[in-house]
Amino acid sequence: MIITTIPIQYIxxxxxxxPYEIQCFRGAIIQQLGGxxxxxxxxxxxxxxxxxxxxxxxxxxxxHPMIIALGDAIIELNPLLALxxxxxxxxxxxxxxxxxxxxxxxxKVEVKDAPKYYSICNYIPLTESNVAKYxxxxxxxxxxxxxxxxLIGNILSFFKGIGYHAEEKLEVAIxxxxxxxxxxxxxxxxQTFDLHFVSNVLLPDRIxxxxxxxxxxxxxxxxxxxxxxxxxxxx
Numbered sequence: 001m002i003i004t005t006i007p008i009q010y011i012x013x014x015x016x017x018x019p020y021e022i023q024c025f026r027g028a029i030i031q032q033l034g035g036x037x038x039x040x041x042x043x044x045x046x047x048x049x050x051x052x053x054x055x056x057x058x059x060x061x062x063x064h065p066m067i068i069a070l071g072d073a074i075i076e077l078n079p080l081l082a083l084x085x086x087x088x089x090x091x092x093x094x095x096x097x098x099x100x101x102x103x104x105x106x107x108k109v110e111v112k113d114a115p116k117y118y119s120i121c122n123y124i125p126l127t128e129s130n131v132a133k134y135x136x137x138x139x140x141x142x143x144x145x146x147x148x149x150x151l152i153g154n155i156l157s158f159f160k161g162i163g164y165h166a167e168e169k170l171e172v173a174i175x176x177x178x179x180x181x182x183x184x185x186x187x188x189x190x191q192t193f194d195l196h197f198v199s200n201v202l203l204p205d206r207i208x209x210x211x212x213x214x215x216x217x218x219x220x221x222x223x224x225x226x227x228x229x230x231x232x233x234x235x
Contacts, residue, residue: 005108006162008204009074013065013086014098021090022215025065026058028088028095033079041076053161057208059216065097068206071162074104109159110202111168117175117225118203122183123193123218124211125150131191147193148172154209154218155201171200175229185212192217198229 017025030041041056055073059066069077080086086097125147126134137143151172159166177195184190190211203220210218 004164005106006071006164007074007104008107008207009069009077009102009104010206011067011069011077011080011102012061012100014100015063015065016095016097017060017065017090019060019216022058022060022065024090025088026215028090029058029067029080032086032088033076041073053158054208054214055161057214057216059206059208059219061206064100066206070107070204070207107204108202109162109164111166111170111200112202113200115198115200115225115229116202117196117198117223117229118220119194119196119223120209120218120220121194122216123195123209124190125154125193125218126191127211128188144174144177147177147195148174148197151197151209155199155203158203158207158209168200173198196223198225 033041055070056076057068059068067077067080081099081102084099086099088095088097130150134143134146137146151174152170155170155172156166174195174197177193180191180193182189183192203222205222206219208214208216208218209220212218
């Protein structure tokens with residue numbers, strides 16, 4: 001059976017943590033829900049990693065801590081919703097996070113010709129195996145094409161993670177890209193990108209693509225198609 005619709009839940013808290021505390025926020029939530037027993041919460045199993053798209057993602061939305069859960073992972077967060085205030089130990093301090101709102105909707109996979117316009121921030125597309133290839137490309141056009149192919153692969157990984165097998169041809173075109181930034185995570189340096197792209201794929205708002213999506217990297221936001229593109233796409 002091909003899955004075309006999947007529930008997505010957003011749990012949003014009042015402000016209370018800083019961007020650099022997202023990984024600690026993730027760890028505190030996992031502890032609150034019973035530790036390392038459930039691989040859906042943290043993509044780890046007793047015998048190693050759970051390879052696959054992370055169905056629970058922890059991030060900030062305009063300074064507000066947020067958890068996004070997809071499909072089967074939603075039920076794992078129900079114990080949190082039974083609390084009025086969430087007591088967490090984040091780093092070296094105790095924090096009482098208040099719930100601001102929770103939203104749940106049915107996401108339907110849609111691949112159509114009509115263009116969708118997105119921004120993606122702190123996107124980590126390059127791995128140790130392909131960073132040298134990217135840096136060897138002298139032409140900006142070749143580099144953008146290289147990233148577009150990776151982005152398509154990341155979208156296919158998302159589809160696979162929610163149980164959808166894409167038979168349609170996916171299209172991605174990067175329209176704007178800021179200079180890349182270097183970050184250090186788990187003692188490894190990564191290059192992050194902030195960019196805009198158009199695609200024929202409808203993506204859920206604020207899901208992650210690329211590496212380390214479970215802690216807020218590669219967050220996708222759907223935006224209105226700019227005027228300069230509307231004539232091109234006959235919108």
